[in-house]
Amino acid sequence: MRTAGWTDSVSVLDRVSAVFDAFGEHDEGLGISELARRANLPKSTVSRIAADLVCQRFLDREGDKLYLGVRLFELAMTVEEPRRLRHVALPVMTELRDVTGQTVNLAVLEGVDVVFIVVVRGEHPGKPLVRVGGRLPAHATALGKSILAFSPHAVVERIIEGGLAARTAHTISEPSVLQRELMDVHSLGVATEKEECANDRVCVASPILGPGGAPIAAISVTGSVSTLAPERIAPAVRAAATTLSRRFDAARAR
Amino acid sequence: MTSLAEWNRNPAPSPAPVSVLDRIISILDAVKESGSSISITDLAMRTGLPKSTVSRLVAELSGQRYLERTDDGVALGLRLFELGARASLPRRLLAAAAPVIRNLRDATGERVGLWVQQGTDMVSIAAVTGRLPMLPTRAGMRSPALTTASGKAYLAFCADQGIVDRVSAPLIDDDAAHFRDELTHVRASVVAMDIEVSYPGILAVASPVLSSGRVVLGAISIAGPSGAMDPDRVAPLVRAAGTTVGRRLTAA
Numbered sequence: 001m002r003t004a005g006w007t008d009s010v011s012v013l014d015r016v017s018a019v020f021d022a023f024g025e026h027d028e029g030l031g032i033s034e035l036a037r038r039a040n041l042p043k044s045t046v047s048r049i050a051a052d053l054v055c056q057r058f059l060d061r062e063g064d065k066l067y068l069g070v071r072l073f074e075l076a077m078t079v080e081e082p083r084r085l086r087h088v089a090l091p092v093m094t095e096l097r098d099v100t101g102q103t104v105n106l107a108v109l110e111g112v113d114v115v116f117i118v119v120v121r122g123e124h125p126g127k128p129l130v131r132v133g134g135r136l137p138a139h140a141t142a143l144g145k146s147i148l149a150f151s152p153h154a155v156v157e158r159i160i161e162g163g164l165a166a167r168t169a170h171t172i173s174e175p176s177v178l179q180r181e182l183m184d185v186h187s188l189g190v191a192t193e194k195e196e197c198a199n200d201r202v203c204v205a206s207p208i209l210g211p212g213g214a215p216i217a218a219i220s221v222t223g224s225v226s227t228l229a230p231e232r233i234a235p236a237v238r239a240a241a242t243t244l245s246r247r248f249d250a251a252r253a254r
Numbered sequence: 255m256t257s258l259a260e261w262n263r264n265p266a267p268s269p270a271p272v273s274v275l276d277r278i279i280s281i282l283d284a285v286k287e288s289g290s291s292i293s294i295t296d297l298a299m300r301t302g303l304p305k306s307t308v309s310r311l312v313a314e315l316s317g318q319r320y321l322e323r324t325d326d327g328v329a330l331g332l333r334l335f336e337l338g339a340r341a342s343l344p345r346r347l348l349a350a351a352a353p354v355i356r357n358l359r360d361a362t363g364e365r366v367g368l369w370v371q372q373g374t375d376m377v378s379i380a381a382v383t384g385r386l387p388m389l390p391t392r393a394g395m396r397s398p399a400l401t402t403a404s405g406k407a408y409l410a411f412c413a414d415q416g417i418v419d420r421v422s423a424p425l426i427d428d429d430a431a432h433f434r435d436e437l438t439h440v441r442a443s444v445v446a447m448d449i450e451v452s453y454p455g456i457l458a459v460a461s462p463v464l465s466s467g468r469v470v471l472g473a474i475s476i477a478g479p480s481g482a483m484d485p486d487r488v489a490p491l492v493r494a495a496g497t498t499v500g501r502r503l504t505a506a
Contacts, residue, residue, distance in 0.1 A: 012274040013314050020337050029342065052275050057372055060343055067342035070370050074377050076338020077394025078286050079330040108332075115336055133339025 015041060019049055019059075020068070025134045029065025076133070081108070082117045085217055088247050089208075093120045093219065096240045100233060102223040103128070105203075107143045109151070109215070110135070112162040114144045122223065129198050139164050139178055140171045142193035142205035147215045149185035150207050156182065170195045189238050191218075192230045202228045206241035211249055219244060270302035277303060281311055285321060285330055293327035343370060344379045347463065347472050350502040355382055355474070358495045362488055364478040368499075369404040369460075370471070371412070372396070374421045376405045379472065386456060386477060400424065400433075403448040403460035404473035407496075410440035411462045411470035444496070445489045446473075450480050459485050461496030466504040474499060 022038035023030065030038070036046040050066055053059040057071040077083070085106060093104045103122040107114040113135040119128070130136055138144025139159050148156050156179070164173040172178045185191040193203040205220035219241050221233050271280045284300040285292055294312060298305040312328055315321040319333035339345075351368050359366045365384035369376040375396040399405030399421045409418050418437075425433050440446040448458040460475035474495050476488055 013278060013311075013318060016275065016278075017318055023337075023340065025340065049275075052273075056275075056279055058279075060341075068337055068340050070341060070343055070372050070377060072334065072338035073341035073344040073379070074338070074372065074394050074396075075282060075286055075330060075334045076336075076341070077392070079332065079335040079338075080290050081332065082335045083392075110332060115332060117335075131339070131345075133336045135336070 015039075015045065015049055016053070016058075019046060019053065020072075023068050025131065029062060029067050031064050031066070035066060084251070086118045088251050089118055089217075089219065089244055090120070092240050092243055092247070093118060096120075096219070096221065096236060097122060099236060100221050100223075100228075102221045102228055102233075105143065105220045105222060106208075106217055107136075107141075107220070108217045109138055109144065109147045109155070112138055112159050114138050114141055114147070114218070117217065124227075126224070129201060136197055137162075137165065137167065139173075140167045140193070140197040141220075142191040142203040143218045143220045145178075145182060145185055145193070146191035146205040146207045146218045146220075149182040149191065150209060150213065150215045167197050168195055168199055172196060188234075189241075190234045192234070194230070195225065200224050202230060204228075204230045204233050204237045206234075206238045208241050208244045208248060210245075211252075216245075216248060277301070277307065278311060278315065281308065281315065282320065282330070282334070285328060291324040291327045291329045296327070343471065346503060347499070348380055351380065351463070351474065351499045354495050354498050354502070355380060358474070358476060358491060359384065361491060362476060362478070362483075364476050364483055364488070367404065367475045367477070368463075369397075369408070369473045369475060371399060371405070371408050371417065375399055376402055376408065376473070384476075384478060385482075386479060397452065401448060401452040402475070403446045403458035403477075404475040406436065406440055406446035406448070407460040407462045407473040407475070408470055410437040410446060411464060411468075413469065443489075444493050447485050447489075449485070453477075455480055457483060457485055459488050459492045461492045463496050463499045463503070465500065471503070 018039040018041055019035060022035050032043060032047050032050060036043040039046055050059060054061045057069045060067045060069040089106050093106060097104045097120045101123045103125050104120045105116055106118040107116045116130050116132055116134050119132050138148060148159060160175045166173045172181060189206055191205045195201060201222065202225055203220050203222040205218045207215040208217045208219060210216050221237050271277045280301045281297060284297055294305060294308055298308045312321060316323055316328060319331045321328045322331040347368060355366045355368060359382045363384055365386050367381045368379040370379055376399050378393050378395045380393055399409060409421060412418055422430060422433050444461055446460050450457055456477055457480040458475050458477040460473045462470045463472045463474060464470055476492050
């Protein structure tokens with residue numbers, strides 16, 4: 001029996017969101033109890049919402065484990081911006097992967113994070129830190145820094161207000177240091193990340209800019225400390241970003 | 255002759271959804287089917303919901319980034335991308351199938367697709383173009399399970415009779431009996447064929463992807479121009495591809 005609370009639309013969407021957000025990045029299946037604990041909702045509520053969501057295939061059930069479902073995938077593949085970015089960027093990204101042998105990423109800024117839209121995996125990728133649809137904090141990544149360096153002041157302020165949490169001993173967590181670095185990135189057109197986000201991870205990124213010079217997204221090459229020399233790879237990353245800026249311009253003009 | 259547009263048409267409008275969750279879902283679906291942006295008025299028309307209800311739910315969905323405001327209405331938002339990109343089954347299937355799809359495409363030059371079942375349709379997880387440029391080819395696209403090779407490959411091995419019944423509900427008498435016979439045949443040969451039924455001039459061959467527990471998870475298919483692609487020649491390749499994806503899934 002649905003309670004009065006259940007019929008209130010605000011709480012329905014909030015609860016559904018809490019259930020969706022309980023699923024982590026690495027698609028582990030969750031039982032009802034774990035889901036309820038992570039969503040911070042009563043088990044009976046979660047069990048009812050989950051049954052409805054399974055019925056609509058927004059969640060998939062396998063045994064007693066629940067997973068994010070096929071219907072979400074279907075909606076995801078239809079979202080226009082990622083689809084357009086992928087369509088235009090994939091050939092350039094694949095070429096960059098072939099030239100460097102390393103993993104190539106494309107991400108957009110969303111709040112205080114970057115969201116990964118396309119990942120073209122390198123020749124010897126280890127366990128990926130993040131996958132398509134995943135997030136990393138903007139200030140701790142080359143992708144984020146390259147976008148922030150070309151963003152309005154207010155956007156950078158918002159990131160700083162977010163607290164610049166340290167992910168490793170090398171994460172920039174001092175506002176003044178971040179601002180100085182963003183000025184360098186702006187003049188170079190390339191941002192570098194040396195173990196600022198995860199140990200043994202190096203990344204070089206360059207922004208894809210729209211007609212007014214506002215960043216649309218950023219492209220990066222990621223590898224391990226021993227296999228990727230940032231200064232050697234930077235020109236190729238910047239060239240790829242420039243090509244993509246032009247292609248997005250052309251795609252828009254058509 | 256049925257046009258591609260007709261085959262990909264929207265389902266007939268159903269009565270307006272009652273529960274809040276169903277209303278939310280019907281709005282998301284209507285935005286999806288609009289292709290990009292849709293106005294509140296059109297949304298109300300398509301969902302059969304009062305405009306005020308649509309307005310309120312759209313405001314909420316936009317607030318939580320499931321939808322995004324555009325110049326001419328609303329479009330699907332980035333949050334759906336973030337969630338759906340993490341959906342487990344498509345991701346696992348795709349990881350296991352990617353090299354197999356490439357090999358099959360290289361060996362045949364035809365369009366190769368990977369599919370999962372959803373409702374009475376098959377949803378594309380991945381598609382690699384072949385020499386059929388006119389076929390719409392992209393992940394997230396739907397095809398009817400009843401007539402397509404991938405749909406029949408899936409249904410033949412589907413343990414949930416409810417799904418098979420729902421998909422085959424439009425069939426009556428001889429057609430229903432014929433469909434049951436066809437699925438029996440698919441179970442024996444482990445390949446299903448669609449000879450110009452779903453799309454004129456195009457034939458397709460598909461094989462199921464089964465988990466180690468023999469649970470069907472999806473189907474892999476190949477499509478080419480009829481007359482140019484020999485279904486009997488590609489059938490063993492598709493069957494082998496299905497088996498390989500299943501084995502790689504188990505190994506992963």
